[in-house]
């Protein structure tokens with residue numbers, strides 16, 4: 001089995017129900033070394049951009065390996081997390097996309113929508129997500145490196 005993962009989890013008010021179940025699943029999963037909850041005890045007070053950026057910061061600072069985020073659609077969480085330099089965040093609600101997000105895109109952040117898929121599907125996708133690792137072939141690595149290069153380009157240059 002590959003090294004166990006350190007995972008941050010977070011949700012806004014619209015994702016609280018799934019997040020609490022997924023958090024317990026992560027804690028019981030043998031592939032997970034640790035779980036950090038970035039959600040507030042007062043979900044009305046903290047919106048998805050704050051939670052997403054905090055979780056993304058934990059990833060880029062090397063405190064966790066990945067983040068699992070839940071909001072109503074999974075969209076806002078991914079949009080916000082992607083604003084943190086170095087983050088590749090996706091919204092994915094099917095097995096192929098979840099797998100490709102890690103193996104091909106080297107995404108560290110998965111955002112799920114509590115209003116989009118059922119709880120059983122969310123739990124299955126999260127469990128599957130933990131089994132995947134980036135497969136750094138020459139083609140996949142070159143494309144991910146191109147994203148990073150664009151992100152790090154001098155701001156006066158446009159590709």
Ligand SMILES: O=C[C@H](O)[C@H](O)COP(=O)(O)O
Pocket residue numbers: 012014015047048071072073074075076077
């Ligand atoms: O993409 C955003 C999420 O779906 C979020 O849960 C919606 O939150 P809002 O209704 O506060 O914008």
